[in-house]
Amino acid sequence: MGEVKLSASNLKEPWRAYMRRKGLKTTQQREAIVDAFLRTTGHVGLEALLSSARKANPGVGLATVYRTVKLLEEAGLAASRQFGSGQTLYEVSGQRAHHDHIICQQCQFIVEFESDEVEQLQSRVAHRLGFNILQHRHELFGLCEKAQGIPGGHCPSEKARKK
Amino acid sequence: MGEVKLSASNLKEPWRAYMRRKGLKTTQQREAIVDAFLRTTGHVGLEALLSSARKANPGVGLATVYRTVKLLEEAGLAASRQFGSGQTLYEVSGQRAHHDHIICQQCQFIVEFESDEVEQLQSRVAHRLGFNILQHRHELFGLCEKAQGIPGGHCPSEKARKK
DNA sequence: GTCCCTGCAAACTATTTGCACCGGG
DNA sequence: CCCGGTGCAAATAGTTTGCAGGGAC
Numbered sequence: 356m357g358e359v360k361l362s363a364s365n366l367k368e369p370w371r372a373y374m375r376r377k378g379l380k381t382t383q384q385r386e387a388i389v390d391a392f393l394r395t396t397g398h399v400g401l402e403a404l405l406s407s408a409r410k411a412n413p414g415v416g417l418a419t420v421y422r423t424v425k426l427l428e429e430a431g432l433a434a435s436r437q438f439g440s441g442q443t444l445y446e447v448s449g450q451r452a453h454h455d456h457i458i459c460q461q462c463q464f465i466v467e468f469e470s471d472e473v474e475q476l477q478s479r480v481a482h483r484l485g486f487n488i489l490q491h492r493h494e495l496f497g498l499c500e501k502a503q504g505i506p507g508g509h510c511p512s513e514k515a516r517k518k
Numbered sequence: 519m520g521e522v523k524l525s526a527s528n529l530k531e532p533w534r535a536y537m538r539r540k541g542l543k544t545t546q547q548r549e550a551i552v553d554a555f556l557r558t559t560g561h562v563g564l565e566a567l568l569s570s571a572r573k574a575n576p577g578v579g580l581a582t583v584y585r586t587v588k589l590l591e592e593a594g595l596a597a598s599r600q601f602g603s604g605q606t607l608y609e610v611s612g613q614r615a616h617h618d619h620i621i622c623q624q625c626q627f628i629v630e631f632e633s634d635e636v637e638q639l640q641s642r643v644a645h646r647l648g649f650n651i652l653q654h655r656h657e658l659f660g661l662c663e664k665a666q667g668i669p670g671g672h673c674p675s676e677k678a679r680k681k
Numbered sequence: 682g683t684c685c686c687t688g689c690a691a692a693c694t695a696t697t698t699g700c701a702c703c704g705g706g
Numbered sequence: 707c708c709c710g711g712t713g714c715a716a717a718t719a720g721t722t723t724g725c726a727g728g729g730a731c
Contacts, residue, residue, distance in 0.1 A: 417713090
């Protein structure tokens, strides 16, 4: 089993390829935003991405972040997620295996999981319906052990309180 | 296999129970909105729900629709979906078996599917992580036959153009 | 009667867009 | 040079909220 570990920096090339293919320009701002984004690990909001990008280029504006992330999405390098927060969060895609999310409705904490079986099943189902799947979003909402009141149960959010 | 076909009207009782349990009042507006919602089949936007509810009670306001749908969600009778449209859509839950969605990114058309296997798998995975799942959201984004350029392929949206 | 509920309009939040200027190719 | 890209601010879109008056219990 040849193990291929994709690191974020490897994704810079697909990005360049995409830009070239579309005839888009490489600007300082885009570079700053894309670099900041690819350095990202969990789920980023665009405000957070903005301040991260500003470390490399203080002049970057929020609108450009929105515009650039849209490009990243089209290039297949970013995936958007809408949890219940109202804000759209993004994560680098193609980096790890597809993974999905379980959100505790009490703690608001997000756990990631992956299941090849689910992946396979869903693509089989989709194929049967004539679809070619490009992206997917799979979110389970429920209660973690602690929220269920299980004695000794704990919540992954124990020290990652929201707000 | 005893087949239990839940019709929307059956859901009126759980709703009443919820209202009683929470000590909430039954008002004309709430009745109009809930009735309109339970009559619903696909995915409704709240503007649409508003005008539907206004047929029974012209005075209903949009804010009350938002407030009431939030109650329906808490009661477990409504499930929210965010497809790419920006607007949150709702559907009656508990009516049919859990079902998930495939969205064609070109036509914007939504196909529903259900897979017991996927359901089972996902709850097993969640359980392993200590979670008790209450709701879930499973959306596949891709291209329908036509959008893929398959000769003779057709798109379910053929006559259900968006907008 | 007592509060909960409601409609309206204003407030908010996230995202998009118009426009004059800037800079990459 | 040309035209796409950018920042800013204003414009949108969806959703929430404050408040005075009304209705359910």
